[in-house]
Amino acid sequence: MSAEAVHAESFIRRYLFSTDHKTIGKQYLLTAFFMGLFAVGWSILIRIQLAWPHANLPLLSRLFPGLYQDGVLLPERYLSLVTMHGTVMVFFVISFALVSGFGNFIIPLHIGARDMAYPVLNMLSYWTAVPACILMIASFFVPDGAAAAGWTAYPPLSALPQAVPGSGWGQTLWLLGMALFIASFTMGSLNFVTTILNLRTKGMSMFRMPLTVWTLFISSVLGILAFPALTAAAIMLLLDRHGGTSFFLPSGLVVGGQVLEHSGGTPLLFQHLFWFLGHPEVYILVLPAIGIAFDVVAVFGRRPVFGYRTSIWALLVIGVLSMIVWGHHMFTSGMNPYLGEYFSVATVAITVPFAVLGMNLIASLWRAEIRLHPAMLFALAMIAAIGLGGLGGLWLGTASSDMYLHDSYFVVGHFHFMIGVVTAFGIFAGTYYWFPKMFGRMIDQRLGKIHFWATSVGVFFAFIAMHFLGLGGVLRRTYDPTAYEYTASVTWLNLPISIALFLAAAAQVVFLVNFFWSMFRGQKAEANPWEAATLEWTTPSPAPHLNWRELPSVFRGPYEYRTDGRAAGYRSQVVPDEPPAEVRA
């Protein structure tokens, strides 16, 4: 197909059922923002409850009659909110935006391909994701309320329809939504891996790929290998719920005074299967964010990335190790202490390659000519968040200290740094960086900086403070923070944490306004507004259908900034070392 054929495409083919990787990437990104509205909204309700646990809230009661009764949030709905917030954030916001969104948009542009290896499969992947979203949200609109067993969906809570209100239809919809999500994500991963391995343009060797592509590659491989474990667990859980089997249900369970017929199953089996996916999943999300940070730091620091190859090796080591450390989520499950010791050692070992990545990011700043564009600000703050999250991880990865910290707000603080702040900042850095290429217009920098500072102040304060709540013994997923007297000395922190998070949430309004305003009214963008060296900046903004008139050839690595003393200060990947033969002849 030629580039001219574009114009023949109908509106529906072009914007709705498009097979163009850029359109699909944008569809995913916008879907993620849409789902983010729900997930952030739920978290605000959670924070209101924690900040003012005994307040009477008639307005909220009127707005959400299913959640509140007589101005009070129902305890079982609190569990639904926590569950749905976690699930939707992890799978339907972060995964969608960071992996499916940026992955689809940037992989072909970064490696010099016209599209993904299987464009139709790609479209199918998106249109499987949409019903997955609908099923998830529908979970809130069934009589008993949304799933309430946590994003981890541990049985027996999730396996017994009669356990809590939310474990009725809400949980079933949750499982079906997850099943569709997994199908969609697997199609995407398959596409990413194949595209990266097979569709690189001439001269684009694996070791000339930008780190964003490398991280997406490793994430995709992890997705292909780890998600099937959750598929297996979800199928067995559905059978336990609706088929009368006892895969995860032990004997002698009593619900509502009645002994259940199930016998012999083991809930721990589910935990193993879940975390065999769950741990790699968090890396699936965090790695692309780190990859984007590398790209952004190089461009806005005007320096080559420090330790490009060691970063890749570190990524590979992280990928392998991430598959064999899942047990660190289960130290308190009564596992054999020797096994726990193994999981401890392996977990702490992961911090080594992580430190390599962090240090390489920092070292890339050495003598950099930093341009404080919002993308760069988010990338820099992300480095701090990686450090803080990793430090918390050391405490949690050590079995003996985790015995105390497990299921406390320390864990909540830790994972919000990693899976919340690092990934969200990756999304923001990527959005500010690639916006011109996506929409052909510049995004407003001043609003971007307001967005950055308000978000950062809010989340850094809140999630650091959560660590102290955890040290003070506050347990996660607790409806009433004043329920335990022994935590009274720290629970006052809940109010300032909530206020900080409201600030961060308000900043997202600024972001969305900026995003949509700039999409239509922003200043027109040139092909390469950042003087960046990678391939996507060699084609006009917005990138046309099929990306280039003629596919570019690559002659060098992705990060040649200021290395040759030329005025422009960088050499694009498509610049040959010497004039090509045609020119000399």
Add this chain to the structure above:
Amino acid sequence: MTVGSMALERFPMPPRPAEARPPYAMGLVAIIASVTMLFVAFTAALLIRRTAPDWVPIDLPGILWWNTGVILASSLTMEFSRRAIRRGATALAERWTAGAFGLGVVFLGGQTAAWLVLVEKGVFLPSSPYASFFYLLSAVHGCHLIGGLVALGWCWRKLRAGAYGAFGHRGLGHAAIYWHFVGGLWLYVFFMLGAL
């Protein structure tokens, strides 16, 4: 296929433009990897679950041995088809593929019959953990086999349309590999259920 292009196969290829590179093999590898991991997870579940005191194997219906024979024959048939198309014997390849497809359908019928035998004996999905695993694994395997049947059907259509020849039958090659994989997967499931 010209002499020139045959010579290329023996010498390192110059880097070709991206558009010319067939990406399908890698996709097949990824699918097989992910299905393998799914059954690894089920295996782990089975190994853990069988340590509980209520794990009592049941007599599996004898027809499963026949089904195993049928799926092996189907794999062999598909391999004949692949050999045939390599020689350029399109008509023969078409017949072999049809045969493999038919045997696959027979296999699915046989599996359903095995279920009916169990149901007749009063063994249902929740009857015992062993029965649960049998129904679960045979059903999940069956679903993946149906995917293989779709691929074989596709190849059969392409063969009839004359779209495959001695040097252009990538789809058939890949369908055959997947078919051998799901056949082997049944051997594995059957062995695991029988041996444990």
